[in-house]
Amino acid sequence: MQVGLLRPALALYAALFLLFLYGPMIVLAILSFQSQGGGPQFPIQEWSVYWYKHLLGLAETSRVSQLPVGDSLIRSLALAFLTTVVSVTLGTMSAEAFRTRFKGSGPVFYLIILGMMVPGVLVGLGVALLSNFLGIGRAWWSTSFVLHVVYTFPFAFLVMLAIFNRFDRSVEEASLSLGVSPAQTFRRVTFPLIFPGVLSAMLFSFTLSYDEFSRTLFTAGADLTLPLAIYGTFSVEIYPNVFSFGVLTTLFSFTLLVIYGLLMKRFTSRNKRFAGQEDA
Amino acid sequence: MTTMTNDIPVKSGASPAATRAAKDRRRALLLLSPGVLWMLLFMLLPLGMVVYVSFWTQTTFAVEPTLTTASWERFMSSPTYLSAIGTTLRIWLIVLLSTLFVGYPVALFIGLFVKNRTLQTALLVACVIPFWTSFLIRVIAWRPMLGTEGAINIILMKLGIISEPLSFLLFSEFSVIVGMTQIYCVFMVGPITFMIARIDESVIEAARDLGASFGTIFRRIVLPLSLPGVIVGTIFVSVMVLGEFATAASLSGRKVNLLGNIIVSQVGSLKWAFAAVAGVVLTIIITAVITLALRVVDIRKEM
Numbered sequence: 001m002q003v004g005l006l007r008p009a010l011a012l013y014a015a016l017f018l019l020f021l022y023g024p025m026i027v028l029a030i031l032s033f034q035s036q037g038g039g040p041q042f043p044i045q046e047w048s049v050y051w052y053k054h055l056l057g058l059a060e061t062s063r064v065s066q067l068p069v070g071d072s073l074i075r076s077l078a079l080a081f082l083t084t085v086v087s088v089t090l091g092t093m094s095a096e097a098f099r100t101r102f103k104g105s106g107p108v109f110y111l112i113i114l115g116m117m118v119p120g121v122l123v124g125l126g127v128a129l130l131s132n133f134l135g136i137g138r139a140w141w142s143t144s145f146v147l148h149v150v151y152t153f154p155f156a157f158l159v160m161l162a163i164f165n166r167f168d169r170s171v172e173e174a175s176l177s178l179g180v181s182p183a184q185t186f187r188r189v190t191f192p193l194i195f196p197g198v199l200s201a202m203l204f205s206f207t208l209s210y211d212e213f214s215r216t217l218f219t220a221g222a223d224l225t226l227p228l229a230i231y232g233t234f235s236v237e238i239y240p241n242v243f244s245f246g247v248l249t250t251l252f253s254f255t256l257l258v259i260y261g262l263l264m265k266r267f268t269s270r271n272k273r274f275a276g277q278e279d280a
Numbered sequence: 281m282t283t284m285t286n287d288i289p290v291k292s293g294a295s296p297a298a299t300r301a302a303k304d305r306r307r308a309l310l311l312l313s314p315g316v317l318w319m320l321l322f323m324l325l326p327l328g329m330v331v332y333v334s335f336w337t338q339t340t341f342a343v344e345p346t347l348t349t350a351s352w353e354r355f356m357s358s359p360t361y362l363s364a365i366g367t368t369l370r371i372w373l374i375v376l377l378s379t380l381f382v383g384y385p386v387a388l389f390i391g392l393f394v395k396n397r398t399l400q401t402a403l404l405v406a407c408v409i410p411f412w413t414s415f416l417i418r419v420i421a422w423r424p425m426l427g428t429e430g431a432i433n434i435i436l437m438k439l440g441i442i443s444e445p446l447s448f449l450l451f452s453e454f455s456v457i458v459g460m461t462q463i464y465c466v467f468m469v470g471p472i473t474f475m476i477a478r479i480d481e482s483v484i485e486a487a488r489d490l491g492a493s494f495g496t497i498f499r500r501i502v503l504p505l506s507l508p509g510v511i512v513g514t515i516f517v518s519v520m521v522l523g524e525f526a527t528a529a530s531l532s533g534r535k536v537n538l539l540g541n542i543i544v545s546q547v548g549s550l551k552w553a554f555a556a557v558a559g560v561v562l563t564i565i566i567t568a569v570i571t572l573a574l575r576v577v578d579i580r581k582e583m
Contacts, residue, residue, distance in 0.1 A: 010385055013385050014385075014389045014390065017385075017386045018406060020462060021462060024425045024462070025410070025413070025418065027421065028421040041424050041427055041430060042424075090315040090318060093311045093312070093315060094312055094315040096311050097307075097309070097310075098312075099308075111316065111324075112316075112319060114323065115323055117519045117570070118323065118566075119519060119520075119523020119562070119566065121559075122327065122330065123323055125547065126326025126329050127322065127326045129326065129329045129556065130325060130326045130329045146322040150318070150319065153319075157315070211416075214523070214525070214526065218547055227416055231526070238420065238423065246420065249414050250417065254412070257409075
């Protein structure tokens with residue numbers, strides 16, 4: 001499209017937009033290397049990894065208390081893992097069901113999608129009230145867990161729905177009618193076709209649950225998850241150890257993203273090789 | 281061929297196709313029931329509980345299941361709570377407009393001006409990546425940006441634009457709006473880019489060959505075709521901003537009280553019934569917004 005200055009102007013605007021998106025994280029990353037005496041702002045007194053040591057409990061005692069990351073990290077990882085398993089299973093089953101036309105598919109679709117739309121603070125309040133009413137104690141592995149699934153299951157469902165929409169049912173039927181057992185058909189035909197979707201649904205579920213905060217706030221009970229532990233430090237003065245934590249948790253999320261990318265790439269290249277063999 | 285048709289057993293008059301369709305439907309319902317049950321038990325039932333408890337009797341430290349409208353009367357006659365409704369609606373509208381105006385040109389650039397598919401995907405991924413990082417960390421990252429000794433004030437002072445640090449940048453409504461715009465903008469950019477990238481190139485070329493200026497092409501083709509994306513983005517941003525409390529809690533210095541903040545503080549002081557009333561009010565507002573938006577576009581058709 002030839003429209004003179006509009007294209008470079010919009011390109012510049014998009015670049016500024018990316019700066020707006022990434023700027024605060026970049027500043028936060030720089031400030032995480034503040035020295036012990038420096039505050040959570042510029043100027044950097046002296047470059048150091050003191051706050052990383054402080055975060056990991058390697059620094060000598062200081063007036064700033066250590067962030068409670070140890071146990072809460074393990075809880076968050078376990079919760080994210082549980083959530084991933086259940087929501088990917090539910091998502092795949094529901095998407096498979098949607099391949100058949102049935103009455104009431106519209107309301108069911110919206111019921112599932114509602115899970116990712118309804119504000120966390122509302123369902124969190126609801127589950128807390130319900131557990132009070134029924135006299136059930138609240139804990140990260142029970143009340144928080146069911147809510148995390150309510151949130152991530154719709155994402156898994158949508159991803160799997162997109163995958164199932166793309167592939168033709170007759171491929172499976174061909175395999176079955178050629179006498180391949182259902183188990184073999186699933187392993188050799190269905191699974192390779194849906195694997196990229198399963199992987200994406202897992203990535204979504206895990207990261208969303210790992211970072212989820214508003215759904216956990218009222219439902220976790222006494223034992224905190226990682227985001228709750230971080231939120232607890234917000235109300236008091238913040239120190240650069242929160243920044244160091246931010247850098248590390250961001251790196252963790254990126255690592256997951258890279259693993260996902262590598263698995264995806266390996267999988268697609270293997271599929272290509274397989275297709276090539278068939279051609280020969 | 282005739283012998284083969286005769287071989288198919290005919291059961292109670294139903295055709296084989298109908299039997300199979302019925303079997304498929306049963307299988308679909310079986311596959312669907314765990315997910316639907318989960319949503320009913322852990323989403324709809326709790327939401328119903330919020331409505332129910334909003335009519336309970338609030339005592340000092342507990343709620344009792346004696347039905348009353350006292351909490352509602354107190355909520356509706358309290359200037360603090362009523363102004364929270366006003367603040368929530370104001371912040372929602374401002375953030376909605378700012379995500380739209382900040383995001384639309386970016387979506388236009390990625391969807392219309394970037395022709396290379398790889399670059400298009402790369403730019404979209406670059407916009408989505410911050411979504412993968414911790415929400416709370418992204419909120420807190422605005423503190424060293426906007427503070428009186430923050431990055432923006434330092435840069436502006438170094439450039440000689442201001443001589444005194446701007447104090448309205450942090451712990452104000454401004455910081456809440458900036459923070460929310462940055463966090464939720466991607467949900468506007470994504471759907472709009474998706475719709476714009478789907479526009480058939482030949483339609484635009486035809487318009488240009490017929491002598492239409494870019495302004496006309498934008499107004500008559502691109503803008504109307506991108507509207508479903510705008511609506512989907514509006515729904516995403518609206519439900520997220522209306523249910524917000526963490527950004528306001530950590531960037532406004534307690535100056536901005538949204539309905540979400542009311543719920544959190546009421547739960548903190550064990551005033552469950554008042555929290556429930558605020559929750560019901562919030563639900564009503566969100567339902568109204570989504571219903572209004574869904575009148576304009578059918579999401580299921582657009583996906």
